[in-house]
Amino acid sequence: MNRGVILTLSAYIFWGIHPIYWKQLDHVPSFEIVSHRMFWSMVFFLVIVSWSGQWRVLYKKIAGSDKKWLLVLPALLIGSNWLTYIWAVNAGFIIETSLGYFICPLVSVFLGVFILKERLRTVQWTAIGIAAAGVLLMTLFYGQFPWISLYLAGTWGTYGLLRKKSHLSSVEGLTLETTVLSVLALAYLVYLFSVHKFSFGADLTGSLLLMGTGVISGLPLLVFIHGARLIDLALVGILQYVYPTLIFIIGYFVYAEQLNEAKLMGFVFIWSALILYTVESTVVLRKGKQRAKNREQ
Numbered sequence: 645m646n647r648g649v650i651l652t653l654s655a656y657i658f659w660g661i662h663p664i665y666w667k668q669l670d671h672v673p674s675f676e677i678v679s680h681r682m683f684w685s686m687v688f689f690l691v692i693v694s695w696s697g698q699w700r701v702l703y704k705k706i707a708g709s710d711k712k713w714l715l716v717l718p719a720l721l722i723g724s725n726w727l728t729y730i731w732a733v734n735a736g737f738i739i740e741t742s743l744g745y746f747i748c749p750l751v752s753v754f755l756g757v758f759i760l761k762e763r764l765r766t767v768q769w770t771a772i773g774i775a776a777a778g779v780l781l782m783t784l785f786y787g788q789f790p791w792i793s794l795y796l797a798g799t800w801g802t803y804g805l806l807r808k809k810s811h812l813s814s815v816e817g818l819t820l821e822t823t824v825l826s827v828l829a830l831a832y833l834v835y836l837f838s839v840h841k842f843s844f845g846a847d848l849t850g851s852l853l854l855m856g857t858g859v860i861s862g863l864p865l866l867v868f869i870h871g872a873r874l875i876d877l878a879l880v881g882i883l884q885y886v887y888p889t890l891i892f893i894i895g896y897f898v899y900a901e902q903l904n905e906a907k908l909m910g911f912v913f914i915w916s917a918l919i920l921y922t923v924e925s926t927v928v929l930r931k932g933k934q935r936a937k938n939r940e941q
Contacts, residue, residue, distance in 0.1 A: 648874025652883055654828070655868035659862070663741075665860060666733045667899070669853055672843045676732040676836060677857070679829035680844065681726060684858025687821035692862070693819050702816050709811070718806045719821035723828075725799040732792050738895030739903060744796030745888035746914055750775050751801035752919065759805060765928070771921035778913025785906035814869055818862070876929075882922055899918025 648917050651807050693699060709715055732741050750772055756762040764772075783789045807817055836842045874882050892911075895901045903911075 648871045649879070649883070651867050651871025652875060653871075653886060654658070655871060656883055657865040657890065658867070660862065661894065662886045663733045663738050663853075663891055663894050664898070665853070665856075666730050669850065670734040672781040672850065672854070674727060674879060675832065676736060677730050678687070678723070678727045679832050680854040681730075681857040682723065682745060682822055682825040682829040683833070684855055685818070685861045686826040686858070688862040689819040689822055689856040692815055692866070698816065702812075702819065705812055705816065706820065709764035714806060714810055714818055715812070715817075716824055718803050718810070718825040720801045720819075721803040721901040723825045725796060725803065725828075728792065729800070732796075736899070736901060737792050738899060738905065739901045740792040740857065741796060742888040742895060743790060743911065744793035744892065744917060745800070746885070746911075747775060747793060747797040747802050747885070748834065750914075750917060751797045752804055753921070755801050755805050757850070764828055765835065765924070767923060767924040771917040771924075773824055774920065775914050775917035778917065781913065782906055782910030783843060785909065790910070814865060824930055831926040844903060844923060885918065885922075892933060 667676070693702060706715060729741055732738070753764065753768060754772060759763055779794070781788060810817055833842070833844075839858065844854055855913070896903055
């Protein structure tokens with residue numbers, strides 16, 4: 645198997661089994677878990693930047709940016725995404741989080757149309773329409789708007805859009821973002837310590853798991869970045885569905901979350917939309933490559 649495929653797939657599998665990790669910390673309030681994740685992620689990325697000797701480059705990029713808000717806003721988006729995801733997992737909504745990450749690619753396409761003024765092909769519009777119908781059906785028959793799924797998809801999609809506009813690399817961006825978030829996180833952790841509600845240090849296993857949130861957040865990203873550079877973008881796009889599929893499997897088979905007819909109906913619509921969108925995009929990309937080869941010849 646191609647090395648790039650192995651690395652990229654490994655990252656997606658690692659992200660896909662994250663719910664099991666967060667479930668080990670379900671005795672800790674979500675705000676505290678996220679605060680530790682922000683702080684220890686900052687420590688992880690500071691070590692990476694220091695080890696790679698990129699401090700001067702990072703400083704020049706930040707100082708030379710004429711849109712400082714574009715550097716800070718992604719931090720707020722990723723922070724709220726992390727908080728919603730961890731809360732949802734430990735509150736018994738793992739399946740809803742998987743739906744959110746299934747919808748993400750379509751949200752990115754939607755944002756591309758309305759923000760970047762990109763044009764969609766007919767099949768792409770059809771895929772978005774099918775996904776929207778799935779969300780509507782879930783709302784009408786399930787009797788509850790899937791806000792968790794849509795919030796996760798919306799914040800992650802918007803985060804990706806802003807990161808696309810940023811001149812910082814993935815590691816540089818996350819170093820800055822986790823540093824910004826850690827100011828708020830440390831303030832909250834100090835408050836918990838002052839009122840004797842600080843979970844860290846209460847037991848060895850829990851403390852190690854909280855410290856490990858930085859590694860499980862940063863390490864798969866580094867693996868993914870390296871792997872994605874070695875394979876085609878279309879293949880990266882296809883492999884990304886491994887991540888929410890694993891989350892869905894864990895929610896349904898490991899933690900026995902309910903999947904009623906309304907939810908299943910919504911999933912079928914959204915899966916159909918994703919299959920349609922992925923197949924069409926792959927075909928168009930291959931045709932484009934073939935035309936480019938023919939011109940070279």
